[in-house]
Amino acid sequence: MMSETQESMGRIEVAPDVLATIAYFAALRVEGVVKMASAPADMARLFRREARQDGILLDFADNKVRFDVYVMMDPNVNIMETSQKLQTAVAEAIDTMVGIPVDSVNVHVEDVVYQKANSG
Numbered sequence: 001m002m003s004e005t006q007e008s009m010g011r012i013e014v015a016p017d018v019l020a021t022i023a024y025f026a027a028l029r030v031e032g033v034v035k036m037a038s039a040p041a042d043m044a045r046l047f048r049r050e051a052r053q054d055g056i057l058l059d060f061a062d063n064k065v066r067f068d069v070y071v072m073m074d075p076n077v078n079i080m081e082t083s084q085k086l087q088t089a090v091a092e093a094i095d096t097m098v099g100i101p102v103d104s105v106n107v108h109v110e111d112v113v114y115q116k117a118n119s120g
Contacts, residue, residue, distance in 0.1 A: 014098050016058055019065055023105075024053040026093035027069050030086045032077030037070040037110035064103040065094065075112040083107040 027033055036055030057068040067090060073079055091102040 014100070016060055017053075019060070019094060019098065019100070020053040020056045020058055022093050022097055023056050023058070023067050023069065023090045026089045027055070027071060027086055030082060030089050032074045032079075032082035033086060034072045034074050034113040037072050037108070039068065039070045039108075064101050066103045066106075068106045068108060070108045070110050072111045072113050073109055075114055079109055079112075083109065 024036065027036065036053075039055060039057045055070040057070075059066045069086065069090060071086070073082060086107050087105040090105045094100055094102050
């Protein structure tokens with residue numbers, strides 16, 4: 001009953017930019033993610049996905065969203081575990097804030113960032 005009432009109140013549209021921004025900040029909050037990496041331009045063209053935020057490509061179809069997230073990680077973390085945490089963080093953030101089902105979050109670890117050692 002509640003959903004019928006809500007639907008009759010009008011449409012709600014969430015711009016893809018909003019989804020990308022949520023995913024971007026969710027990814028950066030994951031411990032071990034140092035920064036976002038640039039999504040390869042050819043990947044964006046190949047999949048007709050748009051780079052909406054640094055390191056985020058998204059595809060929205062059939063009321064489901066798919067993300068490709070490009071990151072650089074700290075070399076002192078377990079990359080597999082950190083990637084799984086990132087997938088969960090993005091999916092939960094989108095579900096919590098927007099209520100749109102996340103079909104997949106593909107994590108691309110483009111590099112690891114070593115901090116410069118203090119000499120002396």
